[in-house]
Amino acid sequence: MNQVRRFFKYIRDYSKYVDFSxxxxxxxxxxxxxxxxxxxxxxxxxxxxxxxxxxxxxxxxxxxxxxxxxxxxxxxxxxxxxxHINIIKNKRVQQGSIFAVLVLLVLTMLFGIEVNGSKSWLPTGIMMIQPSEFLKIVTIIYLAYIYDKKKNLNQMSVDLVSPIILIGFCSGLVLLQPDFGSTMLVFMIVICILMYSGIAFGTMVKTAGALVGVACLAFLYSFVTNGSLLTPHQxxxxxxxxxxxxxxxxxxxxxxxxxxxxxxxxxxxxxxxxxxxxxxxxxxxxxxxxxxxxxxxxxxxxxxxxxxxxxxxxxxxxxxxxxxxxxxxxxxxxxxxxxxxxxxxxxxxxxxxxxxxxxxxxxxxxxxxxxxxxxxxxxxxxxxxxxxxxxxxxxxxx
Structure with a gap:
């Protein structure tokens, strides 16, 4: 009974920080x-x-x-x-999240089910999941984690570009499903985060260019394999x-x-x-x-x-x-x-x-x-x- 009281007291005391609206x-x-x-x-x-x-x-x-x-x-x-939000700052949590979503995207390409012209769904035996949806969350927490650690965001560097390339590679896998909508959404989330990260405008343009470059490679691959950049459906x-x-x-x-x-x-x-x-x-x-x-x-x-x-x-x-x-x-x-x-x-x-x-x-x-x-x-x-x-x-x- 005391544990129940402590639980509700904790909820009541902590609720003053929760935005109920x-x-x-x-x-x-x-x-x-x-x-x-x-x-x-x-x-x-x-x-x-x-x-x-x-x-x-x-x-x-x-x-x-x-x-x-x-x-x-x-x-x-x-x-x-x-x-606690600091859990997200844990390096192992970050690595595990990126690795998990990357594996799911690869598995979707190999064993995914096509619905409405897009091979985006992965059967798990319990339910169908769409890994591209979770890529959006991983993109947010990963870039927030990386750019929070970087002290100098005004210079073009490997440390600045590498996370963009990694997210771009994952987005390329989504584009190949093909899921153009989710790919563009991830791209725009990245742009919004870059704009508020304190990166100088010139550096931000160059960094965004890295993501565009990866996307262009995915488009090129699609052109080579399918004979066109977009499917007839698109x-x-x-x-x-x-x-x-x-x-x-x-x-x-x-x-x-x-x-x-x-x-x-x-x-x-x-x-x-x-x-x-x-x-x-x-x-x-x-x-x-x-x-x-x-x-x-x-x-x-x-x-x-x-x-x-x-x-x-x-x-x-x-x-x-x-x-x-x-x-x-x-x-x-x-x-x-x-x-x-x-x-x-x-x-x-x-x-x-x-x-x-x-x-x-x-x-x-x-x-x-x-x-x-x-x-x-x-x-x-x-x-x-x-x-x-x-x-x-x-x-x-x-």
Whole structure:
């Protein structure tokens, strides 16, 4: 009984450093996503209209996402209250993380399963995982660890470029799957971290050039092996931006139906569960196009709520980065915030026709266990870093 009392006392005392507004925004997004996944899949699932599952029960995707959310909540709670951020600074943890994600990416190339033209999924016997999702987290913690240790970041050196080359090599493996969306996301996370690391602009350009060079080598390899830089599937995604309604039954099918679903929503939507475009017209309504389902059923009001919550999380990340005195905490916040913000932009931009569709999920809302776990770890990193920023501020006031 005394142990239980001590546990709750610890939670109560430590909670004063936890940013509950950030935590609540994360939880609300996850719960909205869970409801919308059920709405998007409850009819298509039993009819076998959703890829990768065949005919399943109406609650199949809901239950699997619920499991991922419960697991993710547990991870975030553990990271927030019981995991010290200095663990991430441990050299063995860093080496183990890089080695693990590299092995998983190689195994995916050898034994991965192709879904929607991309060989990104690795069967583990228990569940399918997408190693590229965890590369994003490893990129954040690895670069934060490396650049926190470097004292002179204004000179081009092997120590400065080598981590970029390593991340670039891992990204090249993702590009060869091919997964252009995840590759570009990792590249942009690296750019954001470099911009806030204190590296001189000229040095940053040269360092970023190293990553571009590795990406170019991957493109060259793709050209030699496939005869083109992009697959026909990827080329079609660029062409459809010109006029998605020109070939509604062909290359414009995905985008045109997405735009019609968004247009059908109006101000307040058709009502939860009453969407029409998810009934066989909208491809992947529970994953890539969950935003279109939200727009149709919840309308502009629902869309504004979703975007506001995502923006709030990203804003909090950059706010704590500005307040942090430690380079490590600053880069962790920048990396996590840029990861969530850029991924949201890529998904929303693709769904509304601003940029080519990439298959990148909408943070916390799209169906997918690997994505949910990776993004939740990013939230955990934000909460851990913000907790230490608050503690530092309190100590400075004394």
């Amino acid at each position: 950030l935590l609540i925004a994360y939880i609300v997004l996850c719960l909205i996503g869970l409801v919308m996944i059920y709405s998007a899949s409850m009819i298509g699932g039993p009819r076998g209209m959703l890829s990768g599952a065949g005919a399943v029960s109406s609650t199949y995707f809901y239950k699997r996402q619920l499991f991922s959310i419960i697991l993710s909540f547990g991870i975030v709670f553990f990271m927030t209250y019981f995991m 080329v079609a995604r660029f062409e459809v931006l010109k006029n998605p309604f020109k070939d509604e039954s062909g290359i414009g099918y995905h985008l045109s139906n997405s735009l019609m679903a968004i247009g059908n929503g109006g101000l307040f939507g058709r009502g939860l569960g009453n969407g029409i475009m998810k009934l066989g017209y909208l491809p992947e309504p529970h994953t890539d196009f969950i935003f279109a389902v939200i727009a149709e059923e919840l309308g502009l009001v629902g869309v504004i709520l979703i975007i506001a919550l995502l923006f709030f999380i990203v804003y909090k990340g950059f706010l704590y980065a500005a307040l942090a005195t430690s380079m490590f905490y600053r880069l962790i916040c920048i990396g996590a915030a840029s990861y969530i913000g850029i991924q949201a932009f890529i998904n929303l931009g693709g769904v509304v026709g601003l940029i080519p569709l990439t298959g990148v999920p909408l943070p916390f809302l799209s169906y997918g266990g690997s994505s949910m776990l990776s993004l939740s770890i990013a939230i955990g990193l934000l909460l851990m870093a913000s907790k230490h920023v608050k503690q530092e501020a309190e100590n400075n006031r004394r």
